[in-house]
Structures are given as structure tokens and as C-alpha cells.
Amino acid sequence: MSTFSKRLKEARKAAGISQEQLGIEAGIEPASASARMNQYEKDKHVPNPEMVRQIAAVLRLPASYFYSEDDEEARLLVAFYRMSGKERARVMGAVVGEE
Numbered sequence: 001m002s003t004f005s006k007r008l009k010e011a012r013k014a015a016g017i018s019q020e021q022l023g024i025e026a027g028i029e030p031a032s033a034s035a036r037m038n039q040y041e042k043d044k045h046v047p048n049p050e051m052v053r054q055i056a057a058v059l060r061l062p063a064s065y066f067y068s069e070d071d072e073e074a075r076l077l078v079a080f081y082r083m084s085g086k087e088r089a090r091v092m093g094a095v096v097g098e099e
Contacts, residue, residue: 004052005043007066007074011059012041026054 012022019041023033028051039045047055049063056063062081068074080088 002043002046003069004046004066005041007068008037008055009041011061011065012037015059022055022058025058026051 019037020034023037065077
């Protein structure tokens with residue numbers, strides 16, 4: 001199982017939505033939404049970068065989350081993505097020594 005398929009399945013389940021619902025909300029035709037999401041989760045097909053961005057938007061995640069091989073880094077990506085602009089600026093200030 002690839003990092004992408006593992007993270008996709010985990011994120012979808014954490015969001016509490018079905019494969020079909022995720023696919024439809026990401027812009028896949030309703031008739032094939034469930035099957036396509038299943039293929040992505042089973043690592044039989046890999047979505048193109050635009051589809052990854054659409055899936056990420058539905059799940060409120062950064063697209064980079066799906067490719068991070070390190071679990072701690074993936075959690076940090078999600079936390080940073082979900083911060084307000086002010087919170088991000090504060091974190092960035094601390095990282096580059098501006099605080």
C-alpha cells in the first residue's frame with residue numbers, strides 16, 4: 001500500500017464520509033465516484049495532481065499530507081494548514097527566530 005492510499009483511507013475515515021460521498025464532493029461523476037475512490041485507496045490507480053487537490057480540499061487537508069512518509073510530519077502539515085493566518089505568522093516567526 002502506498003503512502004498516498006494509506007493516508008487517503010485514514011483521512012476519509014477520520015472525516016466520517018463514504019468513498020462515494022468523497023468522490024462526488026471532489027468532482028467525480030456520481031456513477032463512478034465510489035469505484036474510483038476505492039481504486040485510489042486500494043492503490044490500483046493514482047489520481048492526477050488536480051484530483052489530489054480536490055480530494056484534499058474536501059477533507060480540509062493540504063495535498064502534501066498525502067505524500068508525507070513520516071507520520072509526525074504529516075500531522076504537522078495538517079496542524080499548520082488548519083491554522084489561521086495570524087497563527088501561521090507566529091509559528092513562522094518562531095521558526096526563523098523573529099520571536
